[in-house]
Amino acid sequence: MMGGWLGAAALAVMALAATACGTPASGIPEEPVCATPAPLPTSRTTQGAVSVQAYFSRIRNGAGALYSAREELRAKYAEDTFYRREEFRPDFIAYADETICTARGLQELSAPAASLAEFDQKFDAALAALIEHTAAGREAVRMRNVSDYREWFGGVDEKVAAVVATSRR
Numbered sequence: 001m002m003g004g005w006l007g008a009a010a011l012a013v014m015a016l017a018a019t020a021c022g023t024p025a026s027g028i029p030e031e032p033v034c035a036t037p038a039p040l041p042t043s044r045t046t047q048g049a050v051s052v053q054a055y056f057s058r059i060r061n062g063a064g065a066l067y068s069a070r071e072e073l074r075a076k077y078a079e080d081t082f083y084r085r086e087e088f089r090p091d092f093i094a095y096a097d098e099t100i101c102t103a104r105g106l107q108e109l110s111a112p113a114a115s116l117a118e119f120d121q122k123f124d125a126a127l128a129a130l131i132e133h134t135a136a137g138r139e140a141v142r143m144r145n146v147s148d149y150r151e152w153f154g155g156v157d158e159k160v161a162a163v164v165a166t167s168r169r
Helices: 002-020 052-076 089-109 116-142 146-167
Strands: none
Touching: 052 089, 052 116, 052 146, 089 116, 116 146
């Protein structure tokens, strides 16, 4: 009977220690869960075909949202430091999840015309680089890895700028 109690106590202590060390038991999920983006409107002139105007409007709005999300995070946490404030980690994870989900939603868009295939490939490549970079930053914050966070901080503006620049045709 005593051994069962000691075993349970030992498990509880190990769980607390794991949480304190920033392991995945920290309550922050490993991957964001993204909502399915709304489909693009179709053209009135070409029945059933996706509107080119709607395609570019979604791309421009999405790139703008990615830029705005970065600016909002920068306004709150301006320096290249891993903040010790309680709200930093949840704020950063929310930013990263929003960025990853917005970028994935934009990647799911297909060029509505064959003449836009090259544009679509370049835009998707910029989004993929941003997603990869943001996921690495998210993991750095989740695991409290200051060096990896600084690497994210050092490259994020370039990745966002590439998406914005590529979104302009």
